[in-house]
Amino acid sequence: MNNALSFRRLRALCRKETLQILRDPSSNIIAFILPVLLLFIFGYGINLDSSAVHIGLVLEDTSPEARRFANNLYGSPYLQVTTGLNQKAMEQAMAAGQIRGFVVVPQDFSEKIKRPMETAPLQVIIDGSEPNTASFVQNNMRGVWNGWLLQRATEHGEKPATDITIESRFWFNPSAESRNYLIPGSITIIMTVIGTLLTSLVVAREWERGTMEALLASPVTRTELLLSKLIPYYILGIVSLFLCVGVSVVILKVPFRGSSLVLWGIGSLFLSSSLGMGLLISTLMRNQFNAAQAALNAAFLPALMLSGFVYEIRSMPEVIQAVTYLIPARYFVTAIQTIFQAGTVWPLLLSSGLFLLLSSVFFIGLTALKTRRRLE
Amino acid sequence: MSEALVTLETIQKIFPNAKKPALTNLSAELFPGRITGLVGPDGAGKTTLIRLIAGLLTPTAGTIRVTGLDPIQDATELHKTIGYMPQKFGLYEDLTVQENLELHADLRNVIGEDRKATFKRLLEFTDLSPFTTRLAGKLSGGMKQKLGLACTLLGTPRLLLLDEPGVGVDPISRRELWKMVHDLIDQGITVVWSTAYLDEAELCEEVLLMNEGQLLFYGKPEEMTNRIRNRSFQIRNPSGSRRQLLERALSHPKVMDGVIQGHHVRLVLRANSSPLDLLELDAGENAELIPVNPRFEDAFIEALGGGPGGDSVLAQRLQPIEGDDKTIIEAIELTKTFGTFTATDHVNFAVKRGEIFGLLGPNGAGKSTSFRMMCGLLSPSSGTARVLGIDLKKSASLARQQLGYMAQKFSLYGNLTVHQNLNFFSGVYGLKGHRQKMIVNDMIEIFKLQPFLHATPDTLPLGFKQRLALACAVMHEPPILFLDEPTSGVDPVTRREFWTHINGMVEKGVTVMVTTHFMDEAEYCDRIALVFRGKIIAAGTPDQLKSEIATPENPDPTMEDAFIALVQEQVHE
Numbered sequence: 023m024n025n026a027l028s029f030r031r032l033r034a035l036c037r038k039e040t041l042q043i044l045r046d047p048s049s050n051i052i053a054f055i056l057p058v059l060l061l062f063i064f065g066y067g068i069n070l071d072s073s074a075v076h077i078g079l080v081l082e083d084t085s086p087e088a089r090r091f092a093n094n095l096y097g098s099p100y101l102q103v104t105t106g107l108n109q110k111a112m113e114q115a116m117a118a119g120q121i122r123g124f125v126v127v128p129q130d131f132s133e134k135i136k137r138p139m140e141t142a143p144l145q146v147i148i149d150g151s152e153p154n155t156a157s158f159v160q161n162n163m164r165g166v167w168n169g170w171l172l173q174r175a176t177e178h179g180e181k182p183a184t185d186i187t188i189e190s191r192f193w194f195n196p197s198a199e200s201r202n203y204l205i206p207g208s209i210t211i212i213m214t215v216i217g218t219l220l221t222s223l224v225v226a227r228e229w230e231r232g233t234m235e236a237l238l239a240s241p242v243t244r245t246e247l248l249l250s251k252l253i254p255y256y257i258l259g260i261v262s263l264f265l266c267v268g269v270s271v272v273i274l275k276v277p278f279r280g281s282s283l284v285l286w287g288i289g290s291l292f293l294s295s296s297l298g299m300g301l302l303i304s305t306l307m308r309n310q311f312n313a314a315q316a317a318l319n320a321a322f323l324p325a326l327m328l329s330g331f332v333y334e335i336r337s338m339p340e341v342i343q344a345v346t347y348l349i350p351a352r353y354f355v356t357a358i359q360t361i362f363q364a365g366t367v368w369p370l371l372l373s374s375g376l377f378l379l380l381s382s383v384f385f386i387g388l389t390a391l392k393t394r395r396r397l398e
Numbered sequence: 399m400s401e402a403l404v405t406l407e408t409i410q411k412i413f414p415n416a417k418k419p420a421l422t423n424l425s426a427e428l429f430p431g432r433i434t435g436l437v438g439p440d441g442a443g444k445t446t447l448i449r450l451i452a453g454l455l456t457p458t459a460g461t462i463r464v465t466g467l468d469p470i471q472d473a474t475e476l477h478k479t480i481g482y483m484p485q486k487f488g489l490y491e492d493l494t495v496q497e498n499l500e501l502h503a504d505l506r507n508v509i510g511e512d513r514k515a516t517f518k519r520l521l522e523f524t525d526l527s528p529f530t531t532r533l534a535g536k537l538s539g540g541m542k543q544k545l546g547l548a549c550t551l552l553g554t555p556r557l558l559l560l561d562e563p564g565v566g567v568d569p570i571s572r573r574e575l576w577k578m579v580h581d582l583i584d585q586g587i588t589v590v591w592s593t594a595y596l597d598e599a600e601l602c603e604e605v606l607l608m609n610e611g612q613l614l615f616y617g618k619p620e621e622m623t624n625r626i627r628n629r630s631f632q633i634r635n636p637s638g639s640r641r642q643l644l645e646r647a648l649s650h651p652k653v654m655d656g657v658i659q660g661h662h663v664r665l666v667l668r669a670n671s672s673p674l675d676l677l678e679l680d681a682g683e684n685a686e687l688i689p690v691n692p693r694f695e696d697a698f699i700e701a702l703g704g705g706p707g708g709d710s711v712l713a714q715r716l717q718p719i720e721g722d723d724k725t726i727i728e729a730i731e732l733t734k735t736f737g738t739f740t741a742t743d744h745v746n747f748a749v750k751r752g753e754i755f756g757l758l759g760p761n762g763a764g765k766s767t768s769f770r771m772m773c774g775l776l777s778p779s780s781g782t783a784r785v786l787g788i789d790l791k792k793s794a795s796l797a798r799q800q801l802g803y804m805a806q807k808f809s810l811y812g813n814l815t816v817h818q819n820l821n822f823f824s825g826v827y828g829l830k831g832h833r834q835k836m837i838v839n840d841m842i843e844i845f846k847l848q849p850f851l852h853a854t855p856d857t858l859p860l861g862f863k864q865r866l867a868l869a870c871a872v873m874h875e876p877p878i879l880f881l882d883e884p885t886s887g888v889d890p891v892t893r894r895e896f897w898t899h900i901n902g903m904v905e906k907g908v909t910v911m912v913t914t915h916f917m918d919e920a921e922y923c924d925r926i927a928l929v930f931r932g933k934i935i936a937a938g939t940p941d942q943l944k945s946e947i948a949t950p951e952n953p954d955p956t957m958e959d960a961f962i963a964l965v966q967e968q969v970h971e
Contacts (some may be wrong), residue, residue, distance in 0.1 A: 034504030038493060045492045157403075236488025236549075239452045240505045241477045395473055397454045398413075 035250030078124030207331030217296025225304030280361030298385025487546030491535030540571025566761030625919030637682025649709025713902025
């Protein structure tokens with residue numbers, strides 16, 4: 023029998039760990055209930071799409087030309103138009119957050135448009151406090167304007183000002199629904215919670231209750247101790263991962279285009295990196311409160327803020343962008359979003375996988391170095 | 399004589415960032431088939447020493463050999479031959495008895511027929527056979543302790559290290575454990591038993607007596623008690639207040655130490671002192687001075703430089719509390735349930751002014767629950783708790799103004815300094831301005847806290863921590879004192895000093911209610927109630943309880959004998 027690893031001891035420890043997971047209500051909540059809850063929150067509660075943005079319209083000119091333009095605005099599926107009497111009222115409505123922007127069609131609009139040498143003024147005011155929405159409003163407004171120009175030119179039997187028209191298609195997420203990328207992203211958060219928070223808590227609890235001391239005084243080796251924490255929580259994490267995928271696809275109707283096998287592979291790499299970090303934390307902190315604090319700051323918050331799951335990395339300051347390269351969750355978010363929405367894109371998955379592999383080796387290796395078979 | 403199993407040579411252990419070494423210059427040898435006691439108060443270095451022997455800590459200096467192995471270099475080999483039971487027994491509480499045993503059997507490679515036979519033997523040995531499917535967390539303290547022992551015995555170790563196995567466990571389980579350990583010694587196993595109970599020292603074959611990292615004594619416990627032979631006496635049937643008698647005795651130059659034992663007073667004389675005449679102490683006409691057997695504790699007190707004097711400066715500055723001896727603390731059918739568990743089950747008692755009333759029982763018996771209801775920190779499920787006629791359910795805060803409360807493990811603020819703690823607690827109890835300043839300064843002077851004013855309580859020696867906790871509880875001069883396990887883990891001299899203050903205050907008319915699991919401490923009480931599994935199984939003066947169970951074979955039973963007999967009576971009923 024190998025001295026550093028006895029199969030019997032490892033099996034006994036894993037069995038103990040499994041029984042503890044099954045009997046401890048808090049582990050069950052973190053592993054099974056919390057993920058489903060998070061999925062539903064991200065699936066139904068949070069929506070980053072700006073479909074049907076409220077805008078205002080002040081129609082000072084009532085000519086047919088102006089009305090036709092107004093009709094085009096009303097007809098846009100992305101805009102919800104409220105008509106107002108004057109500019110003042112619209113300004114107030116925008117300040118109150120009721121509308122995101124407004125269009126003023128001035129009195130001399132149809133007059134000026136008929137004169138070939140003049141340009142017709144059309145005032146568009148947009149609430150810039152939320153830049154994403156602002157650019158969304160701007161783009162849609164421009165679309166309506168172009169549509170109206172085209173329509174007008176055809177009616178007048180003229181050629182449109184330009185031959186080029188832009189027909190855009192959203193690939194990978196054709197309906198551009200944020201749910202389709204938020205949900206795969208939120209699976210990352212769930213994996214982080216299980217991998218880092220749960221493991222760091224259970225190991226810290228062994229220290230607090232004095233059971234670790236009893237284990238250390240038995241013939242258990244360092245390898246067995248580490249593996250007995252890694253294996254059960256790895257299985258728990260993978261079960262939870264596929265539970266999440268199942269809920270996402272079946273209940274939340276998120277399309278899944280990649281291969282489950284590839285997801286399992288990359289999920290395993292991310293999970294081992296998370297578990298490694300969790301074990302490292304609990305090796306350094308020996309009480310549950312400190313371990314939870316550390317896990318929250320070292321794993322959960324970066325996964326939420328810096329992984330590109332909610333906040334786009336390209337719009338972050340460059341320094342922060344550089345930092346995100348060190349966050350394992352970033353690579354898993356990219357990988358899982360790709361697997362869900364685009365399918366198996368090997369170059370991207372391989373580079374993400376390589377980084378996750380490196381970080382797993384780093385965290386587990388460091389934990390192995392820091393694990394002493396002593397109390398100090 | 400056979401060869402030593404464990405040799406310790408000039409061991410020193412200094413923890414990083416610690417001011418004082420946890421262990422200094424300790425040398426000893428432990429022999430097979432013997433039980434060696436590591437005896438001393440909290441902070442003596444007992445746990446550190448056990449962990450050093452188990453290879454869980456590295457010594458700063460010195461060498462350790464266990465069965466010829468170096469505990470650090472040869473940890474893997476060593477752990478096959480030792481059994482170690484840490485404090486709190488190291489059990490997985492969400493695993494059943496059987497699962498805990500199986501885990502440890504697998505870890506120690508006990509398999510096949512051997513495994514079956516070992517389980518059978520250990521379950522019989524520990525009487526745990528009927529409980530194999532019960533979760534370890536749901537066992538009583540005594541049963542946990544036995545399961546912990548069974549788990550450490552699985553690999554048939556040569557050396558058994560038990561860290562405070564008897565603490566807080568009921569006296570019956572404690573005696574059973576001793577019996578079990580003696581069986582093991584007959585099989586040739588070496589046992590190390592650490593304890594803060596000095597009476598347990600007398601049961602060991604060899605003792606390492608430790609205090610604050612120093613080895614005070616190493617040898618047979620009889621050698622230690624022989625040092626004070628013919629110096630222990632009991633004053634029987636004194637007239638007048640026995641608390642005042644003790645005060646006079648402790649201030650007498652011939653007396654080194656003294657305690658109250660029910661109606662009697664036990665004294666230890668100083669070395670080479672002439673015989674004591676009871677007239678010197680004004681003990682009354684009927685009083686007799688009877689020689690008694692010396693105790694290990696007496697010798698420990700001498701080694702620490704003798705007990706404190708009999709005067710309590712704290713009590714002297716108190717104004718006497720006037721009033722008749724009417725009932726001022728009362729529990730009527732007091733009950734507290736947590737889910738399906740009844741922690742306190744229809745408890746009744748009444749305490750008169752100027753009395754010391756004690757609740758005595760093992761950990762988990764329901765003492766602290768009753769206690770917290772009496773000071774309004776927990777609300778009873780049914781029944782009434784009254785202090786000074788005030789129903790605590792209705793106006794707890796009004797009653798609490800009249801209380802001084804000293805909680806288990808001294809509830810001090812660890813990150814405030816000593817001075818800030820004093821200021822804070824005096825402020826909480828409504829002291830302010832000049833009076834607050836005066837009282838805080840008095841406390842600093844009485845308890846000699848001046849050198850520690852800017853230190854935090856966590857860095858204080860245990861004795862000073864206890865003084866500070868007492869100071870915080872009595873600054874507002876409450877007529878009633880509630881003390882929850884006030885002296886657990888402190889050295890006997892500090893315990894004496896504490897009781898000197900309490901006795902002095904009681905003489906001034908303060909009423910005291912105290913919980914304890916120290917049988918000896920119960921002797922200070924005027925009346926005690928024995929608490930077991932949530933119920934009061936007996937109540938009365940210490941002498942009444944002891945005489946109730948006296949038999950021709952045991953005419954002079956101890957408090958522990960009384961407790962065991964009364965519990966067994968209860969179980970048989």
